[in-house]
Amino acid sequence: MADRPRSPIADRMRRIPTSQTIAVIEKARALSAAGRDILNLSAGEPDFETPENIKAAAIKAIHDGQTRYTDVAGVSVLREAVTAKFKRDNNLVYAPGEVIVGTGGKQIIFNALLATINAGDEAIIPTPCWVSYPDIVSLADGIPVIVPCSDAHNFKLQPDALESAITSRTKWLILNTPSNPSGALYSREELSALATVLRRHPNIWILTDDIYEKLVFDGLPFSTMAQAAPDLRDRTLTMNGCSKGYAMTGWRIGFGAGPKELISEMVKLQSQSTSNTCSIAQAAAVEALSGPQDSIAKMVTSFQERRDLVVRLLTSIQGLTCGTPQGAFYVFPGIRHFIGKRTAGGTDIVDDEAFVTALLAEEGVAAVHGAAFKYPGHIRISYSTSVTQLEDACKRIHRFCSSLH
Template sequence: MELLSATLDRVKPSPTIAVTTKAAELKAAGRDIIALGAGEPDFDTPQNIKDAAVAAINAGKTKYTAVDGIPELKQAICAKFKRDNRLNYTPSQISVGTGGKQILYNALRATMNPGEEVVIPAPYWVSYPDMVLLAGGTPVIAPATLENNFKLTPEALEEAITPKTKWFIFNSPSNPTGAGYSRDELKALTDVLMRHPHVWVMSDDMYEHLAYDGFAFCTPAEVEPALYDRTLTVNGVSKAYAMTGWRIGYAAGPEKLIGAMRKIQSQSTSNPCTISQWAAVEALNGTQDYIAENNEMFVRRRNLVVEMLSAIPGVTCPTPEGAFYVYPSISGLIGKTSAAGTKITDDETFATALLEETGVAVVFGAAFGLSPNFRVSYATSDEALKEACTRIQTFCAGLM
């Protein structure tokens, strides 16, 4: 009898984690490595949040909690949605999980049946398709091309929807491109969804507060209130509050769906870390001033990276509206050979050669469903970014 489940044959390990792990191994072996693969801010968690966690420990708040979140955190999340998104929810409509990834997986696991489809715009966060496959569904990829600034058109969404479509996964600002949808652009998509009442909307708003140059964030249930009853709005504290390791994600949606997600979580992880929950209460209820301060640094870093990569012949690097990624195209470099003799046949060989020959770790575009590109995370120091981009320029200049 085979030990492992056949389901594992349908999925692959996370490429972003693989790149980060490889970079760490090379660095431990003594290589001079600049890792631009990880999707996490380099800032420390704000002091008020850390203080709240310590206070929770000292107060003995270290026991099991309700499966999907303490009442205080659910109230803070309801207040956040009302304050930031003009969406009204009650605590019974809130789910708190161990990071946004668990929230997304719980929702898919609780709703998908064999043969049902999920529309995913590409480029996409690497985990979306594999989570759909793990949940027994079928991912349907809808391309969002460079020509459209990596944003899905209403026509492409309409074409991807079938009678089997269960969910549409939406992410703005986007990982990996940083592309953000304006209200008008999002309204054009929600107009399509209104014509297909069997399609539910999973809006991944994790990068909501990382928006630049006056870009105004909006979310589907806010833009089209008629979608409220079939939308799961997902968010978390990882990115805006530099709390990636605290592992707190949350979502708001219809009570029936939230209850189903609670059932899944009750038989898998049970409650998220109690201390992290109390820290998240402070993150959402406390001062938000450092978000704007951090964003100023992200804008400076984004501009540095876009300018240096755009200066490379054969590379096209759009300026993103948010998040902390750029997703340059290398279509002009395919077919060339590196100084060390590596033929650049696709973005994966490009990223591999770049790491081996220069020590710069990036994630190849095929991992995100659209090639030939690569993703750079600029959530690191100006000095490291400048050195990394200089190495990328030198590497590309040596291509023949």
């Protein structure tokens, strides 16, 4: 008997789905292209233009012939700009050899986890969390340990919950502050409390995703783990980038700083995948980090005004709960009250995915279901769009929720 044909697809690909946020965004775009009136509140990027000085730096780099391969870890002037940023903003001192530049923050995270996780190693991931953390851990043969964080604690990991999740196989703790999708911001004191637990477990590494660092509201200070607990610096990877704070999502610039032993292995891995980040984007990133920073304050002011508007409008909807996030540009309202009801169009709301699917089909509002962030019963709404569209979208959400029976 002939052998059955084997699938050409690797088994590891069965462990991960397509990014669910990207899937929602693409569906909304397709409906809009087909002529539907769609209000897309699913996007995870600022609606601001990249500042003109940053664009000009990229154009100059092209004219100056900066169009060739660079060092895998990034050009020296950019790595120096990154170290200056960490010193200026976070009082962290790194040498350029402790810095790597990647094609977006996602590559930095991917490099770190793939370079360190052995089969069966565990990574603690507080939820709600960015959709890619668990999947990257799984792709690296690791085990994501999901730790739900109560909305009573503003979706933030508590020290006792961290202690309970730790085992002999724990390799990483992954923190994101401010958080996607909840907008939760860890204070220096809250990070210090987590550090107290981590000191009892010297084999655990900390990955802190600070990509929304610049987007903090109400005049609150930002803190990162290596800053709050300097003694943990040598087992902390601090990841950041230009995407959110400088409205440079398409430029694909992320960077990480940490102990040279780890960074060297991440550079080795990157040398066998993408090699260097786009040289033109690197030149733009130098200007972003080193040039005028006034565009950030304008963006923060605008996002805070929109946050206040959306929270006010959503909290007026009976049955929907919505806290006030401290950073990023998302709200993460609870919709558990509506589970088990039926829409005016006859769709049964069996879970949060059914809720956002029906909301898109019946009202033309695109949001992302909480289960995508490992936290069912909620939805993520991005307020990175115009006030007019936000007001219209909230009216549609109100009408949709009011029609459920």
